[in-house]
Amino acid sequence: MIRSYRKRFGAFAPKVALLGFLANFLMACGGGEPPTSATAAGGSSAAAGGGSAAAGGGGQVATGGATNVGQVTFQITASVAPAIATVGVVEWSIDKSPIDQAQIEFGRTGTEYVAPVDLSAASYRTLLLGMKPNTEYTFRIVATSSGTTYTSEPQVLKTGFLPNALPPVRVTDSNPSKLYGGFTVSCNGVGMGTPGQPQAGDSFAFILDKEGEYVWAYDLSDSPVGECTRARFSYDGRYFWVGNFNNVNTKGALRRITLDGENEQDFALGGRHHDFTTLPQNHILFHEQENGGGTIGNEGADIIKELDPESGQVTVLYNERDNFADIADDVGAHTNYITYVPEHQAISFSMRHSDTIVLLGYPSAEVLGIFNGVKDQFGLAAGGIDWDAQHGHQFFADHLLVFNNADDDTESHVLEFQFDLAQKSAQLLSTYSGGEKSIAFGDVRRLPGGNTFITYSNVGIMHEIDQERVLLREISVGPIGYSSHRKSLYGEEERP
Amino acid sequence: MKTTSTFGGRSWLARRERARYLPALCVASLGGLAATSPIGCSEYMPPVTGSGGSAAAGGAPAVGGLPASACEGGQAVQIENDSNYSLVTKLDISQSTLKGNTDLLIDWTGLTQDFFGHAVHAPEDIKLVLLTLWNMSPEEIEGHLSADTLDASLQKGALSIYPDGTFTTKNLFSFGALDPSNAPVPAEDLRPFFDTTDPNYQYPPSSYTFLAIAQAGTNAGSDARMLHLFKLDSAAAATTLELKDGLTTLMATASFAQAKVVEVPVLTPQLNVDWSRMTKNALGNVFVPTRVTKAVVAHFETETTADLEGNFLDLQSMADAWYEADVKAGTSIGLETLSDAARGAFPGISEQGLWMTALFCTKACSNPAPWSITMLKPCGSAP
Numbered sequence: 001m002i003r004s005y006r007k008r009f010g011a012f013a014p015k016v017a018l019l020g021f022l023a024n025f026l027m028a029c030g031g032g033e034p035p036t037s038a039t040a041a042g043g044s045s046a047a048a049g050g051g052s053a054a055a056g057g058g059g060q061v062a063t064g065g066a067t068n069v070g071q072v073t074f075q076i077t078a079s080v081a082p083a084i085a086t087v088g089v090v091e092w093s094i095d096k097s098p099i100d101q102a103q104i105e106f107g108r109t110g111t112e113y114v115a116p117v118d119l120s121a122a123s124y125r126t127l128l129l130g131m132k133p134n135t136e137y138t139f140r141i142v143a144t145s146s147g148t149t150y151t152s153e154p155q156v157l158k159t160g161f162l163p164n165a166l167p168p169v170r171v172t173d174s175n176p177s178k179l180y181g182g183f184t185v186s187c188n189g190v191g192m193g194t195p196g197q198p199q200a201g202d203s204f205a206f207i208l209d210k211e212g213e214y215v216w217a218y219d220l221s222d223s224p225v226g227e228c229t230r231a232r233f234s235y236d237g238r239y240f241w242v243g244n245f246n247n248v249n250t251k252g253a254l255r256r257i258t259l260d261g262e263n264e265q266d267f268a269l270g271g272r273h274h275d276f277t278t279l280p281q282n283h284i285l286f287h288e289q290e291n292g293g294g295t296i297g298n299e300g301a302d303i304i305k306e307l308d309p310e311s312g313q314v315t316v317l318y319n320e321r322d323n324f325a326d327i328a329d330d331v332g333a334h335t336n337y338i339t340y341v342p343e344h345q346a347i348s349f350s351m352r353h354s355d356t357i358v359l360l361g362y363p364s365a366e367v368l369g370i371f372n373g374v375k376d377q378f379g380l381a382a383g384g385i386d387w388d389a390q391h392g393h394q395f396f397a398d399h400l401l402v403f404n405n406a407d408d409d410t411e412s413h414v415l416e417f418q419f420d421l422a423q424k425s426a427q428l429l430s431t432y433s434g435g436e437k438s439i440a441f442g443d444v445r446r447l448p449g450g451n452t453f454i455t456y457s458n459v460g461i462m463h464e465i466d467q468e469r470v471l472l473r474e475i476s477v478g479p480i481g482y483s484s485h486r487k488s489l490y491g492e493e494e495r496p
Numbered sequence: 497m498k499t500t501s502t503f504g505g506r507s508w509l510a511r512r513e514r515a516r517y518l519p520a521l522c523v524a525s526l527g528g529l530a531a532t533s534p535i536g537c538s539e540y541m542p543p544v545t546g547s548g549g550s551a552a553a554g555g556a557p558a559v560g561g562l563p564a565s566a567c568e569g570g571q572a573v574q575i576e577n578d579s580n581y582s583l584v585t586k587l588d589i590s591q592s593t594l595k596g597n598t599d600l601l602i603d604w605t606g607l608t609q610d611f612f613g614h615a616v617h618a619p620e621d622i623k624l625v626l627l628t629l630w631n632m633s634p635e636e637i638e639g640h641l642s643a644d645t646l647d648a649s650l651q652k653g654a655l656s657i658y659p660d661g662t663f664t665t666k667n668l669f670s671f672g673a674l675d676p677s678n679a680p681v682p683a684e685d686l687r688p689f690f691d692t693t694d695p696n697y698q699y700p701p702s703s704y705t706f707l708a709i710a711q712a713g714t715n716a717g718s719d720a721r722m723l724h725l726f727k728l729d730s731a732a733a734a735t736t737l738e739l740k741d742g743l744t745t746l747m748a749t750a751s752f753a754q755a756k757v758v759e760v761p762v763l764t765p766q767l768n769v770d771w772s773r774m775t776k777n778a779l780g781n782v783f784v785p786t787r788v789t790k791a792v793v794a795h796f797e798t799e800t801t802a803d804l805e806g807n808f809l810d811l812q813s814m815a816d817a818w819y820e821a822d823v824k825a826g827t828s829i830g831l832e833t834l835s836d837a838a839r840g841a842f843p844g845i846s847e848q849g850l851w852m853t854a855l856f857c858t859k860a861c862s863n864p865a866p867w868s869i870t871m872l873k874p875c876g877s878a879p
Contacts, residue, residue: 134826164825408688410688437653459651
């Protein structure tokens with residue numbers, strides 16, 4: 001079956017927070033009790049000399065320093081970050097050396113989260129991430145020196161508020177006991193006006209916790225990345241990156257933000273658009289229209305480029321024209337999604353107008369496989385299982401998940417294929433249709449443990465489903481871009 | 497007793513501000529108040545003389561909860577449910593039936609006056625036209641809009657066009673999907689939503705209604721200037737959707753009579769207004785404290801509360817002083833951060849006239865009416 005190329009971004013689907021006459025913005029909180037754990041102190045522990053302090057809306061107050069009552073002394077200073085009042089900032093020292101390993105355990109009751117300490121950081125500065133607004137948390141430092149573990153006395157820190165302009169979130173749980181948990185990372189701003197224009201709307205990068213509550217937010221409004229479609233952690237988890245939509249335009253931009261929101265770095269990247277991904281060396285991979293931004297109906301090919309954020313150097317990895325010039329010239333590539341695929345030492349990218357997903361060796365830039373579309377190598381069309389428009393997707397060794405926007409249907413679908421890369425064969429394993437429609441954007445991520453996280457971007461609804469494709473949770477947050485989901489806010493993102 | 501006021505020239509917000517929201521307004525209730533008394537600590541709110549009303553505060557109302565209220569030497573001004581005004585809104589939106597499976601013409605050329613009664617110059621003022629589809633009847637849409645309870649999960653989608661000043665009409669198949677570049681959605685992708693000839697059509701008019709919106713800003717869902725409801729029918733002849741004058745009317749009934757008055761020290765700007773205990777807004781909906789994004793203090797030197805109720809749309813233009821500040825985060829604000837249009841700092845309330853503080857939800861909400869209005873009454877003597 002030869003499918004029409006005549007597709008472009010867009011659809012009748014975006015769900016706007018219409019007129020704002022939406023009073024039912026109740027946050028329904030699901031999730032279970034936080035785990036508790038005890039950390040055994042091998043040595044003596046130190047008592048806190050100072051007390052706790054509360055942070056106001058966006059303010060911060062330091063906790064007092066700790067003084068010694070045992071074998072060691074912890075000196076601790078803690079506050080909430082001025083820019084993001086749900087981020088705790090802890091600086092500390094101990095009169096023992098060398099310190100071999102350290103972490104900070106924190107939570108509302110017991111240990112909910114563990115923040116690893118970078119021992120090379122000045123004053124062992126450590127961020128406490130994932131805390132809810134206007135909530136009191138207790139933390140303690142656990143440090144190991146020469147085989148002995150020292151634990152500070154508990155310290156209390158109260159978070160401040162996040163921006164009141166964040167879009168309301170509604171969570172509906174069907175089976176919370178089977179949820180993966182963890183955090184949802186996304187951003188909004190599409191449909192809220194053009195950045196830099198007089199009436200551009202609000203745009204935020206944000207993180208929701210396992211209960212669907214905001215625990216981190218960064219205001220992108222009126223910034224170069226204000227029309228945000230992608231927000232994600234750097235590969236090592238030390239930074240937060242955001243990118244604007246910039247569909248058929250010349251104002252492509254990326255911003256790198258420290259997780260305390262204190263520092264930011266912008267990268268003006270002309271025709272970059274839609275998406276970007278992170279690489280193990282913490283470089284950024286993005287795609288840029290070869291014509292610098294082009295015009296509607298003249299999108300042409302995209303060039304996949306790699307950014308080294310430390311040097312600012314950009315290098316070309318691959319030009320789609322090398323293998324897809326006919327598509328580029330006929331309808332335009334309209335590349336809309338890019339991923340890193342460690343299982344194949346590859347990357348993948350999606351070209352919407354031709355219903356095509358490509359697996360490309362990295363850094364070889366060799367085409368490893370073409371899925372769907374007129375150049376399909378896997379017999380999908382012959383098997384009657386080709387799809388009509390796609391954005392988000394995820395590759396594994398022999399599986400492929402696809403967010404099928406399904407322009408010709410009233411709901412979008414998540415398709416799962418099993419494929420044999422050597423034999424160039426594939427079969428459809430399953431389809432999930434959640435009753436929602438998003439022709440623009442849309443995302444799908446398999447979570448460790450087997451659940452799947454699906455984002456219907458335009459309608460701002462996310463589904464977590466189990467392995468039997470049974471809906472476990474629905475989150476409604478208004479129109480967003482792509483999203484990712486991770487267990488922890490520290491370190492690399494887990495893969496199933 | 498109710499009185500009806502006209503739209504023309506009336507607004508709750510200044511025009512520039514008002515344009516951001518889809519408001520409510522029109523019929524303002526006197527709330528049983530026949531007259532008002534001169535302003536003072538002991539006679540701030542007059543007794544109710546009409547039927548159905550209740551007595552207003554004649555003495556010092558309680559300001560409960562905080563360790564030290566403003567009139568007890570502290571700085572806390574606690575806003576509570578019982579200190580809030582009440583508001584009822586009614587929205588009427590006209591309906592039409594258009595031909596299905598057709599590249600409809602959307603035309604907002606004839607829009608010269610919005611539902612606030614203010615002039616519109618369509619080529620310049622209309623920045624976004626939205627077509628939205630809802631799984632509900634026209635009456636349900638009207639009802640939910642009026643009550644500010646429209647559930648977004650029942651919206652099945654939206655199409656957009658961002659006018660650039662060069663056109664005031666556009667065909668349906670030129671619309672995009674909230675994409676400011678106006679990249680059109682291919683016709684074949686739109687047909688499932690408009691093809692009423694398809695026996696498997698998923699949006700029958702018996703259950704689904706389209707809502708068209710012409711708005712003055714590009715922030716989708718805000719700044720509406722005109723609304724129109726329509727359904728599709730293959731047998732219909734009309735192929736043009738007009739967004740023109742008079743398609744929408746709004747009414748509102750506001751009452752201050754039931755609200756408890758809050759005392760604050762006279763001429764003292766260092767006051768912290770706290771609304772963390774609020775649970776219900778003026779419309780009777782849930783008050784989420786962290787959704788307040790603007791705080792105002794207004795002064796009316798000669799008006800009575802009846803005047804304010806009867807001219808609810810004109811509060812800002814009627815006010816002799818208007819101090820405001822954005823609420824970036826949290827559930828309280830220091831009034832010393834408020835300023836007027838000339839950047840003059842809020843000086844604290846005086847013993848003359850009426851004073852009120854109002855809280856707005858300007859981001860997650862589009863109804864421009866304040867979530868709360870609390871009348872303030874001076875206590876103590878000038879410092």
